[in-house]
Amino acid sequence: DQQVKQNSPSLSVQEGRISILNCDYTNSMFDYFLWYKKYPAEGPTFLISISSIKDKNEDGRFTVFLNKSAKHLSLHIVPSQPGDSAVYFCAASNTDYKLSFGAGTTVTVRA
Amino acid sequence: SQTIHQWPATLVQPVGSPLSLECTVEGTSNPNLYWYRQAAGRGLQLLFYSVGIGQISSEVPQNLSASRPQDRQFILSSKKLLLSDSGFYLCAWTSGRRQPQHFGDGTRLSIL
Numbered sequence: 007d008q009q010v011k012q013n014s015p016s017l018s019v020q021e022g023r024i025s026i027l028n029c030d031y032t033n034s035m036f037d038y039f040l041w042y043k044k045y046p047a048e049g050p051t052f053l054i055s056i057s058s059i060k061d062k063n064e065d066g067r068f069t070v071f072l073n074k075s076a077k078h079l080s081l082h083i084v085p086s087q088p089g090d091s092a093v094y095f096c097a098a099s100n101t102d103y104k105l106s107f108g109a110g111t112t113v114t115v116r117a
Numbered sequence: 118s119q120t121i122h123q124w125p126a127t128l129v130q131p132v133g134s135p136l137s138l139e140c141t142v143e144g145t146s147n148p149n150l151y152w153y154r155q156a157a158g159r160g161l162q163l164l165f166y167s168v169g170i171g172q173i174s175s176e177v178p179q180n181l182s183a184s185r186p187q188d189r190q191f192i193l194s195s196k197k198l199l200l201s202d203s204g205f206y207l208c209a210w211t212s213g214r215r216q217p218q219h220f221g222d223g224t225r226l227s228i229l
Contacts, residue, residue, distance in 0.1 A: 038215045049123075049207050049220030050161070057215065095160065103149050103168060103211070104176075105218055109160040 009033045010098050012108035020116050025083040027111050029096030036098040041081045044093045086115045119144035123208045123221030136195040138224050140208030148210040150191040155205040203228045
């Protein structure tokens with residue numbers, strides 16, 4: 007039973023424009039959410055996180071939005087750069103030490 | 118600063134052979150440690166996690182086992198590999214709840 011879903015397997019965006027990645031979750035007990043970036047043959051790299059007591063967190067070009075009522079999470083990347091081309095994973099946790107991951111969205115930034 | 122080491126980077130093994138993948142963390146004490154597998158085109162599946170020496174929790178029934186002989190060492194093992202054990206194996210650590218997990222560079226395991 008997949009509790010974290012990324013329904014868009016891929017996203018193509020022009021360099022300089024905004025990339026918006028979406029994530030939905032089903033477990034209302036999740037209270038901590040993260041985004042990871044992954045290049046081929048490497049481990050995921052932590053990008054940004056948000057606690058359920060907030061609805062927005064910003065770090066440079068990356069902003070994460072949380073809509074608890076809709077059980078929806080999104081990551082905005084502005085402006086998109088060629089180095090942003092990678093697979094992005096959404097993850098969530100509740101009161102335990104485990105993360106539940108989505109299947110990932112492959113982002114391609116076009117020059 | 119903290120670092121995580123995982124080896125080998127690539128491994129090709131015959132069906133029925135044993136497996137031992139090692140992961141060590143430096144620069145922190147009493148980390149929570151994790152083993153994940155990523156199958157081709159899929160997300161990350163949690164296999165095992167450990168909150169302390171000798172404490173192992175298994176998430177899915179499988180042909181694999183994990184051990185934590187030292188505080189910052191986590192080992193993934195199998196006595197007899199199956200074709201279905203092929204995949205990309207990742208080790209991760211975190212300092213506690215509501216902290217990001219940090220991943221190693223992974224091991225690409227191919228079973229022939």
